[in-house]
Amino acid sequence: MRRLSGRFRSSMIIGIQGIRARKLRTLLSMISLFLGVLAVVVVQAGASIAERALLADLELQAGYDGTRVMDVPTQQSAADAVVSTVKGRSDAVAMLGVSGIVGEPGVLPVNPNAAPIDQDWGSAVVCDQNGCQEASGTKGQAVEVRLTALTGDVRQFRPFRLESGRWLDFSTVPSMAPKLVLNQEAAKAFDRYRVPAEMRVGGAAANVTPQFVGVVDDGDYQPRAYVRIDELTTWLPTSKLADPNTGGELRLMMSPGSPVEQVLSAKLKALGNEVYVNTVESRKEQEKQLSLMRLIFFAMAGLVLLIGVAGILNVGLATVGERVEEFALRRAVGTPRSLLAGIVLAETLLTGLFTAAAAIGVSIAALKVVTMVVGNSQPLLRDVQFPWEAGVAGIIAGLIAGILGGFIPALRAAGIPIATVMRA
């Protein structure tokens, strides 16, 4: 081990001396390799940034990887069981959804069925035990939203991005005027139809006036508003939150291994409900989408890198040809062949590393410039950091190019006959 360490240090010292002695050649090698390593860094950085963006979107909609999601059929008894089980727990959050209309009293919403604000999903329909029928009335300054009541902070499972205002505070006393956090689509709708007035929810004891406290990006294309369940149930019985006639939704998000899953499954089964539990696997989903694209780009980057390797090889062979006497002399003073090969490899490896450092530096600077210039208009590039994977890929590409480009010159150097110095 000590001998190896001595040889490693020797090859590094001599390699650095060689690089310093032939700065121009080293620079030429670096230039030929630069584009190849840069291509690898850019492809890896691009793939990582795209992967993160995709993953962030998937997480926004589906939740963090590993989160257990239980979908419960909307039955009134089920809603009571769910809320009573998860109340006060931090490892599970229930999301109960109903339809709500916010705006001018007594009018039909501008977006019946909580359609996205610029889409037409047909006319408003009212359902009860006897069936569904088209709602009558005139359209006015009101917006229909999916109203999601939360038993706790759901952001531990779904990373909503706060766009403005603040998120719901679950630690305070519930307000009589429910505080709503809108998603972007709902915020867009209320930006156009600014009517204070009231919130109408089927089955509520009264139409209350809500308070808008913030806007989040939740990845949903339908207008949606989030509310603390205890602020809503002041006016609306829990059972009404899971009324199939009001388009109810009932979903539970849990940490992996949470006992809530077992307890609630048993309770719901006892009530005659079938539950569906699955695990969020966002990363797996997006890997499928990205793997082929990444492969194609890496193949292209690999080709560019190969051209760079050919450049290093060319310069390396020329340099060894010039240094025949030096290598023969080194052998004469006892340097083993393996160390001679190591010296050449050390030089090409260091050249590869310097090139990788330069390529990474340029990529970081370019990314900074791009985010500064177009970051505001391109959400994908906003606050994006240079991915460390791209740095590692660049260093690996530099090292591989150094090894490939230095291998043949190293063999040549090791094979130089020692008698060269005697015949000179």
Place this chain on the structure above:
Amino acid sequence: MTTLIELEGITKVLKGQEQPRTILDGVGLTVDAGQSVAIVGRSGSGKSTLLSVIGLFDRPDSGSYRLDGQEIARLPERRAAKLRSSHFGFVFQRFFLLKHLTAAQNVAMALVNGQGWQPRRQRKARVMEALDQVGIAHLAKNRPARMSGGEQQRVAIARALVRNPRILLADEPTGALDTETGTLVIDALLSATHRGCGLILVTHDRDHAARMGRIHDLVDGVLSERVMVR
């Protein structure tokens, strides 16, 4: 007196030509510690080939080569490299100094050769000691381009001495120097023999050869000792 080198019946035939040519023909030579030996002969007589065999650059086709009593004629390259580092110091007609390195770095080259590792401070001390032995410690930071031929050859001698070799092999070390400078170089080489180092000098110069303890003539591959009358 310790015997360092014992050659017996060393033969080297140059192959690869239409007719193989015998370069060394049954050469025998003994060199003791502190002894200096001159090998003289015409160009092409095999002097450098003999030095190559002694310095383990090349292997003899037949014969016996003992170094410190150990047979080394058929040594694998890795062990030969180790012995070259530990036992031999080489000085060539052309100085073979690397122009991008300073005098001290050129001397240190023999220490940074993968045969054991010395810390930087220790290495520096050894290098300065070797340069001091040949009287050019003050030129340690100079590059070869800024040194005279004699100074450059003395740097080469310091490089040969820096590992405290048992034997110095010098192949026409004064060939590229004027007489006065050549004498200084021979002085430097001979001073090493006072510390117990063996010296084998290949030279055309009769005066330099005459300063050695023994003179051997190499004629058509056959080595014979000249009887010296002082």
